[in-house]
Amino acid sequence: MHIVIVDSSRVVLKIVSGLLEPRGHVVHSFTDSAEALAFLSNQPEVRVLITSLQVRPLSGLELCWSARLLAEERRPLYVITMSSARNERNLAEALDSGADDFIDKPPGAEELHARLRAAERLTTLQENLIRLAETDPLSGILNRRAFFAQANTGADRAGNHGRLSMVLADIDHFKRINDEHGHDVGDLAIQAVAKLIATEGKAGRLGGEEFALLLPETGLEAAEAVARRLCLRVRDLRIRGARGPVTLTCSFGVSTWVEGDSVEALMKRADIALYEAKTGGRDRVVSAATDLILARTA
Template sequence: MHVALIDPSRVVLKIVTEMLTAGGHTVVAFTDSGKALAHVEADPTVTCVLTSLEVQPICGLELCWSLRALASDRRPLTILVMSAAREERSLSEVLDSGADDFLAKPPSVQELYGRLRSAERVLKLQHSLIQQADTDHLTGLLNRGALMRRAGDALANASAGAPLTLLQIDIDHFKGINDRYGHDVGDVVIRCVARTLRETGAIAGRLGGEEFAVLMPGHGLAGAAVVAHRIRRQCAATTVPRQPDLRFTASIGLAEWTPGDTIDTLLKRADLALYAAKRAGRDRVAVTSPSLHTEMVG
């Protein structure tokens, strides 16, 4: 685990750091609880905080409250408290302040490792639940909710000057595929498209049904169009297992982020481009400009 260790004593920090590193954990140590809190807030890779109650300038119990406020259903965080005056503090007081467990200071190696193993089991379960909640179970791609959250992060970076292009992909004549071959085969086609999108290495998700979206941070229209054409060609060349006569194509709409865009406006322009590609005969890639002018790019 990545552990933030906080104690006013450099001797205690040295002793506990050696225990943690010997157990295979990554440690960042602080004597200042305010700096530690700022670090944990800025670094989501920190999954465990081990703090003394005797810290300043933010006292131990207040620090627990502040750390617990950083944790969420998207960011699990274990908070372990240690104190040399453990017998003077009630366990309920510490736990009610947001801590997960209470140790003597300095902890024994056996106690420390045992508490950390317990914390790792809980964190592993929490991360598994988060992954399941974010995943479209048919394709293994991000589901719509998770994709929208990632889009929010991507738009924030775009606002700072990084390019961003959104691809919206729809399988052509998908209803006809379901009607002729059955929904089981339709699901196979959806998974085939998902595999192609996953191979791009971009942020790919399923919006619903036969519709997908791909976020491409760091890519303007030109670079994203190259990827879009590769997706289109791969879909057209895909052979569906046990269905030698089945071929399918996909239409793709592109929109590039411009200042003032939200994810909704970006999706709207990509959607307009997608339907322009379909009106032009499908198996096409189209682009919509901020002025809602649409053009084919192949």
């Protein structure tokens, strides 16, 4: 596991690291609690935080609380506090501040490893629950709720002047596929298209045969290129059917971020573009940058 240790004493850091690294753990040590929090924020692979209560500039309790807020952002994280003064008040304050466990400083080897085994069990369970809550069970990509959460995060990062694009995709004549070849083949088609779209960025299934693709740091021209590439790749798909391979196509709508935008507006423009692609003959890409699409959003 990736583990962050925070203590004002380099001797303590060396002792704890010496207990963990021989067991294969990747240890990141800090004497500065603010630096440790910044590292945690940018390193989602970290599964355990071990911190003393007496650290600066953030106290150990403040660090626990901040780490717990990070964990609420859909990531598994186990927080252990250390203190040489083990008493009921310290224990209660640590647990109330978001800690999951409390250990003496410096910890004994057997106790520390036992607590980390418990941490691994719990974070693995959390990771599985998060995956189940965010994943569409048929396609294996993000479900609608999780995709919108990712899109809102991307929008916050884009701000007013950043780059962010969205591509909506819809399988053409999907009802015909189900009617002529059966729902099993329809499910295989959804899975195949979802797998393709997910190779290009953060993909989600919005429902039925409709998908969305979020492209951070991507302008309109690059997003159009992604959509055209996907359009061609979908044509090459061959889905196994009872009467032989089944082919299919998709229509695509593309939009990009503008100043003062919102996720809802970004998706609305992509949806209108997708509608134009469907009514204009299907198996094509339409961008919301055209005068026609802009007029329809007014």
